Amino acid sequence: MIDGVAPSTVLKDLSHISSVLNHAELVWGDDIAHTKNELSHSLIGLKKARIVTKSKERDRLIAHEELQILTNHFYKGWKRVRNAIPMHLVMWLAIYTGRREGELCEMRLEDFDKENNQWKIRDIKNPDGSKGNHKNAHLEPNAFLIIEELLKPSIRNRMLELGYSNDLLLPVNVQTVSDYFRRACQLNGIEDLRVYDTRT
Incomplete structure (x- = not known):
């Protein structure tokens, strides 16, 4: 957990950043291939270190x-x-x-x-x-x-x-x-x- 932020929340935030970069590249024509590549490599490292993870599904039902x-x-x-x-x-x-x-x-x-x-x-x-x-x-x-x-x-x-x-x-x-x-x-x-x- 990063300063009280859940790993799944960090992953979602990084996913949003990735979407913004894709938008900038496709719509505005900005050359940000290097930035996207760095983000992609960072995500791989963060996932391996379990700093970012997908949210866990709960299956608890009330009796x-x-x-x-x-x-x-x-x-x-x-x-x-x-x-x-x-x-x-x-x-x-x-x-x-x-x-x-x-x-x-x-x-x-x-x-x-x-x-x-x-x-x-x-x-x-x-x-x-x-x-x-x-x-x-x-x-x-x-x-x-x-x-x-x-x-x-x-x-x-x-x-x-x-x-x-x-x-x-x-x-x-x-x-x-x-x-x-x-x-x-x-x-x-x-x-x-x-x-x-x-x-x-």
């Missing part, structure tokens, strides 16, 4: 028993603590939509197209860059049920007390969502599970 344990844990916390996040609903929204926690926490109410059963997800993660990469995501019936729960005044007003934007479906901090999930797993003896792993 039915774990879902029950976490749902009960989060619901009890929601009932007990006034300034809690409704994680019992957030987790199931992640399951039924297949969205990342960062995407869930950026879902804007104005992007909800109820008539066509879809929600515009903004800046979806993409190898070519997420900025402006908006997609309309189809919502299944179970996702609608969770959304309706989240929009109930008794739940929404409590979330808004946390001080985040009224324009969002989930006016909560994405890091807090991750922290809640990690802490719940630790308290319940659930190992190697992330919010990301709940996505179907």
Whole structure:
């Protein structure tokens, strides 16, 4: 790891640099063959030294028993603590939509197209860059049920007390969502599970 940057991130950055060099050569006619050759040789050395690597694929899936344990844990916390996040609903929204926690926490109410059963997800993660990469995501019936729960005044007003934007479906901090999930797993003896792993 280079100063806290994951090897896979470094590899992606170098890949982007390579794309820029190819563009400069093809479109602008710049003579940068030597620079491209140096980058290519550098990549070979970095890969052999394992300084840069491809990201590892995770195959961890959440078990039915774990879902029950976490749902009960989060619901009890929601009932007990006034300034809690409704994680019992957030987790199931992640399951039924297949969205990342960062995407869930950026879902804007104005992007909800109820008539066509879809929600515009903004800046979806993409190898070519997420900025402006908006997609309309189809919502299944179970996702609608969770959304309706989240929009109930008794739940929404409590979330808004946390001080985040009224324009969002989930006016909560994405890091807090991750922290809640990690802490719940630790308290319940659930190992190697992330919010990301709940996505179907």
